[in-house]
Amino acid sequence: MKDSTKWAPLIAFILLASALTYGLAKPDNRNITSKMIGASVPSFTLPPAAAGLPGLSSAELANGKPHLVNIFASWCVPCIAEAPQLKAIAQAGVPVVGIAVRDRPEALARFLGRNGNPFRAIGADDASQVQMAFGSSGVPESFVVDGKGMILQQTIGPINPQDVPGVIAAVQAAR
Amino acid sequence: MIAEAGLAALWIGAALCALQLAAAILAVRGEAELAAIVRPVAVAQALLTTLAFGLLIWLFVRVDLSVLLVGENDHSEKPLLYRFAATWGNHEGSMLMWVAILGVAGAAVALFERKLDPRTLVATLGGQAAIGLGFYAFLLFASNPFARIDPAPAEGQGLNPLLQDPGLAFHPPTLYLGYVGLSVAFSFAIGALVTRDVGPAFARAMRPWVLAAWIFLTIGITAGSYWAYYELGWGGWWFWDPVENASLMPWLAATALLHSVTVLATRDGLRAWTVMLAVIAFSMSMIGTFLVRSGILTSVHAFAVDPRRGTFLLALLFLYIGGALALFGARIGTVREGTRFDLVSREAGLVANNLLLSAVLGIVLVGTLYPLILEAATGTKLSVGPPYFNAAAGPLALTLVALIGAGPLLRWRRDDVAPLLRRVAPAAAVALVALVAVKLLAPSIHILSLLGLALAAGLALASVAPLWRRNLARAPLFLWGMVLAHLGVAVSLAGMACDSSFTVEKLVAARIGETVPVGPYQVRFAGVDPTFGANWQALEATLEARRGDGDPLILRPQARAFWAPPTETSETAIHTALDGQLYTVLGKQAGDGRWQLRLWWKPFVTLIWGGGAMIALGGALALIGRLRRGRVRVREAWA
Numbered sequence: 001m002k003d004s005t006k007w008a009p010l011i012a013f014i015l016l017a018s019a020l021t022y023g024l025a026k027p028d029n030r031n032i033t034s035k036m037i038g039a040s041v042p043s044f045t046l047p048p049a050a051a052g053l054p055g056l057s058s059a060e061l062a063n064g065k066p067h068l069v070n071i072f073a074s075w076c077v078p079c080i081a082e083a084p085q086l087k088a089i090a091q092a093g094v095p096v097v098g099i100a101v102r103d104r105p106e107a108l109a110r111f112l113g114r115n116g117n118p119f120r121a122i123g124a125d126d127a128s129q130v131q132m133a134f135g136s137s138g139v140p141e142s143f144v145v146d147g148k149g150m151i152l153q154q155t156i157g158p159i160n161p162q163d164v165p166g167v168i169a170a171v172q173a174a175r
Numbered sequence: 176m177i178a179e180a181g182l183a184a185l186w187i188g189a190a191l192c193a194l195q196l197a198a199a200i201l202a203v204r205g206e207a208e209l210a211a212i213v214r215p216v217a218v219a220q221a222l223l224t225t226l227a228f229g230l231l232i233w234l235f236v237r238v239d240l241s242v243l244l245v246g247e248n249d250h251s252e253k254p255l256l257y258r259f260a261a262t263w264g265n266h267e268g269s270m271l272m273w274v275a276i277l278g279v280a281g282a283a284v285a286l287f288e289r290k291l292d293p294r295t296l297v298a299t300l301g302g303q304a305a306i307g308l309g310f311y312a313f314l315l316f317a318s319n320p321f322a323r324i325d326p327a328p329a330e331g332q333g334l335n336p337l338l339q340d341p342g343l344a345f346h347p348p349t350l351y352l353g354y355v356g357l358s359v360a361f362s363f364a365i366g367a368l369v370t371r372d373v374g375p376a377f378a379r380a381m382r383p384w385v386l387a388a389w390i391f392l393t394i395g396i397t398a399g400s401y402w403a404y405y406e407l408g409w410g411g412w413w414f415w416d417p418v419e420n421a422s423l424m425p426w427l428a429a430t431a432l433l434h435s436v437t438v439l440a441t442r443d444g445l446r447a448w449t450v451m452l453a454v455i456a457f458s459m460s461m462i463g464t465f466l467v468r469s470g471i472l473t474s475v476h477a478f479a480v481d482p483r484r485g486t487f488l489l490a491l492l493f494l495y496i497g498g499a500l501a502l503f504g505a506r507i508g509t510v511r512e513g514t515r516f517d518l519v520s521r522e523a524g525l526v527a528n529n530l531l532l533s534a535v536l537g538i539v540l541v542g543t544l545y546p547l548i549l550e551a552a553t554g555t556k557l558s559v560g561p562p563y564f565n566a567a568a569g570p571l572a573l574t575l576v577a578l579i580g581a582g583p584l585l586r587w588r589r590d591d592v593a594p595l596l597r598r599v600a601p602a603a604a605v606a607l608v609a610l611v612a613v614k615l616l617a618p619s620i621h622i623l624s625l626l627g628l629a630l631a632a633g634l635a636l637a638s639v640a641p642l643w644r645r646n647l648a649r650a651p652l653f654l655w656g657m658v659l660a661h662l663g664v665a666v667s668l669a670g671m672a673c674d675s676s677f678t679v680e681k682l683v684a685a686r687i688g689e690t691v692p693v694g695p696y697q698v699r700f701a702g703v704d705p706t707f708g709a710n711w712q713a714l715e716a717t718l719e720a721r722r723g724d725g726d727p728l729i730l731r732p733q734a735r736a737f738w739a740p741p742t743e744t745s746e747t748a749i750h751t752a753l754d755g756q757l758y759t760v761l762g763k764q765a766g767d768g769r770w771q772l773r774l775w776w777k778p779f780v781t782l783i784w785g786g787g788a789m790i791a792l793g794g795a796l797a798l799i800g801r802l803r804r805g806r807v808r809v810r811e812a813w814a
Contacts, residue, residue, distance in 0.1 A: 006507055009451060010500035013458075016544070017493055020462075023471040023547045024485045 035135065036151050041069075041143075042133035046123025049100040050108050056097055056123030062149030066174035068094050068167065069143040070119070071131050073101045074111035076139040082158035083115035089164060090118035094171045098122040101131050101139055142167070146174040178242050178321040181230035185271075185321075188223035188278065189311035191216050192304050195281075199301025203294060203369060210297045214285040217300050220307070221275075221282030228262075228275040231320055235262045241327035244268060244320050250333035252710045260344040261334045266468060266484075267320035269347060273464075274310050276355040281307065284359055290380040290805065291363075292372050299359075299366030306358055309491045317487045336711070336737040336744050342402035346395060350422060353392025354460040357425055359384040360432065361457035364450045365499060368506045373446045378439035381453070383801055385436060389429045390794040396422050397787030408745040408760045410680070410775045412783060415564045420543045421463025424536055428456035431532040434525045442587060444513040444522050448529065454503060458496045459536075465492055471547065517589035524582035531575040538567045569623045576630045576668060579661050580637030602640065606633025620676050627672035634665035652800025660793025667786025673755075673779040684769040694776025696720045696757055699727070703761070703770060711737045713746070716761040716770065720750060732761040756780050 045057040061067055070086060072079040090096045098119040100108055108122070125131055134143060135154070144153040144167065153170050155163070195216045202210035231244075236258050240246045248265045249258055263269045281303035288296055314320070363381045367373045399422065404412040413419060432452040438445045465471075469485030516522035542559045584598040609632035613625055638661035642650060679694040690699045701717040713735040719727035730748035737744070750757040755778035762771030 007504045009454075010497065010504050013496055013500050016462075017489070017497070019544060019548055019551065020465070020469075020471065020489060020492070022551050024469055024489060 036143075036154065039151055041145055041149050041151060042130065044123075044130045044133065046099065046125055046130060049098075049103060049122040049124035050105060050112060053117075053119060054121045056099065056121045058149060060121070061097075061145050062147070064147040065095060066147055066171050067145045068096045068171055069099065069134075069145055070096060070140060071099045071101060071125075071134065071136050071142070072140045073103050074107040075103070078158045079140045080111075080115055082140050083118070085159045085161060085164050086118040087116050089159070089167055089171075092168045094168055095120055099125050099130055099134075101125050101128055144170045144174060177230050177234055177239065178323060181227045181234075182319070182321040184223045184227040184230070185311070185315060188220050188227065188274075189308065189315060191220040191223065192278075192307045192311055195220060195304035196301055196308060199297050199304060202297045203301065210293065213297050213300050217278075217285040217303070218282045220304075221278035224271075224275040224278040228271050231268060231271055232259060232262045235259065235268075238331060240329075240331055241323055241325070243322045243324040246324055246328045246331050248334055249331040250710065251330065253334065253339070254709055256341065256344055257334060257339050260338075263347050263351075264334050264338045264343055267314075267318045269351070270310070270314055270318050271320050272348065272351055273355055274307065274314055276351055277303070277307050277310060277358055280356055280359050281362075284362075284384070288380060290376065291366075292370065292376070295363075295366045295370045295372045295377065297366075298369040299362045301369075302362030302365035303358065305365075306362065306495060309494060313484075313487050313491065317484050333710070333737070336735070336742045339737070340402065340406055342398065342406065346398045346402055349391050349398060350395030353388050353390075353395050353429075354422075354425060354463070356384070356388025356391055357429055357457040357460050359388065360429075360453040361499065364453035365502065368450060368502050368510075371506065371509055373439075373450055373510045375440050375443050378436045378449065379805075382433075382436050382440055383798055383805075385429060385432055385453075385456075386794055386798045386801065389426070389433055390791050390798065392422070392426050392429060393787060393791040393794060396426055397784050397791065400787070401784045405747050405749055406744075408747045408773075410678075410758055410760075410773070410777070412674070412780070415542070415559075415561055417543050418463075418467050420539050421459075421466050424463060424539055424543075425456055425459040427532050427536040427539070428452060428459050431529045431536075432456050434528050434532075438522050438525050439513070442514055442516065442522055444516055445526070445529075446510050446513040447507050450507065450510075451503065452529070454496075454499045458492075458499070461488075461492055461495065465489060466543070516587075519585070519590045519592055519595065521582065521585040521587045521590070524578065524585045527578055528575065528582060531571055531578065535568050535571050535575070538571070539564065542567070565623065573623070573626050573630055576627075576634055576664060579664055580630075580634045583641045583657060583661070584637065598640070599637065602633040602637035605636045606630055609633070617676065624672040624676040627668050631665045631669040631672065634668070635662060638662040638665060652803065653797040654800075656793045656795070656797030656800060658793070659796060660790045663786040663789025663791075663793055665786070666782050666789060667784075670779050670782025670784075670786060674777050674783065677778045678780075679776040681772075681774040683772050683774070684765040685772050686769050691772065691774060693757065693774040694755070694778070696722050696776065698730075698757075698759070698772075698774055700770070700772060706733070708735075711735045714761065716759075716772070718748070718759055718772075720757055722752075728757075730757070730759050732759045734761045734763075751781060754778055 041058050041061050043058045046055050048055040061069070068089060072082070086096055096118045098121070100122050103124065123130070134141075138156070140158050142155045142159055143151050146152055152174055155167070159167055195213060198209045198213050198216065202213060234242050234245050235249050236255065238245060238249050238251045238258060240249075244265060244267050248261050248268070253261070263272045281300060284296070284303065285300055291299065360381060363377070363384070367377045399419075400412045403414070404410075432449065435445045435449045435452055439449045465485070465488045468488060471485065542563050545559050580602050581595070581599050585595060606629045610625065610629035613620060613628050639658055641654060642658055681691055681693050683691050685691060685700045687700055687702050690697055692698075697720070699719040699721070701719050703714050703716050706713050706715045713733040715731050715733045718730040718732070720730055721727045728750050730750055732748040733746040735744050735746055736742075745760050745762070748759045755776060758775040758777055760773040762773060765771050
């Protein structure tokens with residue numbers, strides 16, 4: 001057997017293992033490029049989900065100011081973990097609005113009482129219809145929407161503390 | 176105390192494994208008296224890991240919530256079977272099962288292997304211990320199944336409801352027996368390379384071990400495919416999911432190995448290639464495990480992902496696969512070239528079989544890793560699905576099927592084209608007739624399905640041809656095994672082609688009382704009622720399926736809601752007829768009194784798994800035949 005073919009399997013494996021090493025080492029990027037990026041938000045009108053806060057409609061998202069749309073639910077545990085980050089983002093002056101998926105008013109009120117309320121408006125999406133129209137498959141998910149109602153960024157899963165500056169910057173850049 | 180005893184058993188097992196490795200290395204390097212302890216140590220090590228695994232099962236069965244793993248995956252309201260099977264329905268438990276099987280496989284070699292040269296056997300057991308040691312370390316340092324939690328939770332979190340199915344009790348253990356059983360072939364290859372003992376005797380010794388692992392792998396894949404088919408409610412039986420591919424790749428390599436080892440055993444050819452395949456088969460098992468456990472690829476088989484575990488497993492991959500291939504490179508030059516053979520011969524047919532199987536393996540590997548490689552190169556995320564796999568692997572697989580028909584009709588060493596053509600002619604004629612008939616009956620059929628049906632018909636005849644004009648009572652058992660396994664390929668292929676071309680699918684929003692036609696059935700939607708089980712509640716539809724004027728069949732698909740953990744699943748209701756299956760799924764309520772129903776008529780779909788079972792049974796016949804013949808030979812040698 002020739003020398004070159006003798007070592008070929010080892011070389012092939014090293015190439016493969018390098019690809020696997022890269023795959024393991026690459027930063028976990030959860031801002032997936034959804035087909036909804038660059039598209040307008042679906043048209044919708046949702047009734048208020050919590051007492052004292054207005055509901056949400058697509059027209060209000062096209063009022064000239066960028067928004068962070070957070071799809072969440074009081075029954076969702078990662079949403080509790082996400083609450084401090086949303087509060088920080090709201091305190092930085094970003095208008096945060098919510099879509100509560102399959103929720104009940106009293107459970108939602110308890111959730112907001114316990115974890116604080118960063119939302120200026122919350123729409124009640126009782127059948128997940130609007131969530132699905134946004135191309136969201138779970139809670140929580142967050143969308144950066146510009147003043148004309150166009151989706152610029154989608155985050156799947158909770159916004160983590162290290163993601164907060166990036167989200168704030170993305171909303172400010174949308175002005 | 177049980178958990179501590181299990182952990183202690185694991186540590187002592189690891190120490191014995193280290194001893195086994197050290198003794199084997201020294202024995203091979205000349206300290207011959209140390210060889211005597213390698214076998215008993217291998218057996219003791221296997222007993223300890225089996226004990227540890229047994230203790231973990233016990234903890235799960237009695238729902239000891241002070242053990243973290245039990246708390247995370249068990250639930251006191253679960254039926255006994257699922258408390259038992261939940262042991263391996265999680266990362267740590269399944270890795271312990273992996274290590275236990277690894278130990279038992281080594282012990283089986285130590286106890287039962289009699290044909291292999293004693294020095295090569297010691298080197299083989301050393302190889303097995305080297306693999307074992309790495310996985311013991313992985314278990315003890317990165318995946319301890321016996322870790323306690325304090326305070327203990329009041330109730331466990333339960334098992335993923337998709338896993339709450341009798342399939343979980345059988346599918347993972349069989350698959351693991353196959354995966355890990357291939358480690359024996361890997362260790363044999365290492366042993367033979369170390370002692371420069373690659374030859375027909377080595378191949379004859381290795382063959383039953385490869386065959387046994389391959390049988391389990393075949394059963395595991397076939398059962399897993401059927402499980403996914405009825406449990407997921409998607410109506411499909413193979414999704415080219417990375418984890419499915421991870422089980423298919425070792426199977427392809429093991430199938431190639433099974434055929435090349437025969438060439439080495441019978442004709443002393445393909446020496447280097449057989450050793451290479453033995454290394455690749457278990458390497459594919461390890462790469463598969465890495466892909467599943469590191470979370471590097473997205474898959475429906477989600478396990479709790481921990482990057483530290485991925486790094487650990489990657490290091491093991493480098494060590495074992497890299498080490499084995501380096502040893503191959505260094506030693507294979509000293510392995511004498513095997514016997515030559517003609518271009519038209521049984522050997523050449525088996526080489527072609529090996530090349531095609533390897534090419535399919537390459538296609539599956541590239542398809543599985545392509546998303547990763549593309550992201551590295553361009554940053555684009557995508558997933559590779561059936562359009563790639565079917566188009567790329569389909570034609571090669573069909574060529575392979577044609578070869579399966581012709582191969583066993585070839586003579587060893589040298590053959591001529593003209594008599595071969597005469598032998599193949601009847602099967603080719605049947606295939607041609609089937610081709611024309613199917614094209615006439617179903618003009619719009621996809622080309623791959625058309626060729627698949629034609630080749631299946633031809634192969635069905637060709638596969639039994641080796642029995643032609645033989646005294647059936649005297650035909651050796653392994654010949655029957657080969658015939659049955661090859662016939663199983665034809666049967667399975669026919670099922671796949673029928674399912675992909677003749678399936679009727681109906682997605683309807685039906686009102687109660689409405690009747691929907693699906694294939695030969697008229698399905699009446701009679702109603703929806705609530706029902707419940709031990710840890711779930713469900714909505715259950717009643718469907719009355721009528722075929723012709725007969726009495727209606729009652730099918731009851733369910734939309735289940737489990738409360739620990741809260742998950743919704745759909746339980747399909749399937750009716751199996753002789754010529755296919757009626758497959759029904761209850762979907763969501765669509766409003767205004769309508770319900771989504773998904774109904775499929777799948778003609779001859781059961782042939783897919785029936786064929787798989789025939790392939791495994793053929794393997795079992797061959798194994799029994801080989802073992803029996805081996806015993807006769809030993810007896811003759813003594814006489």
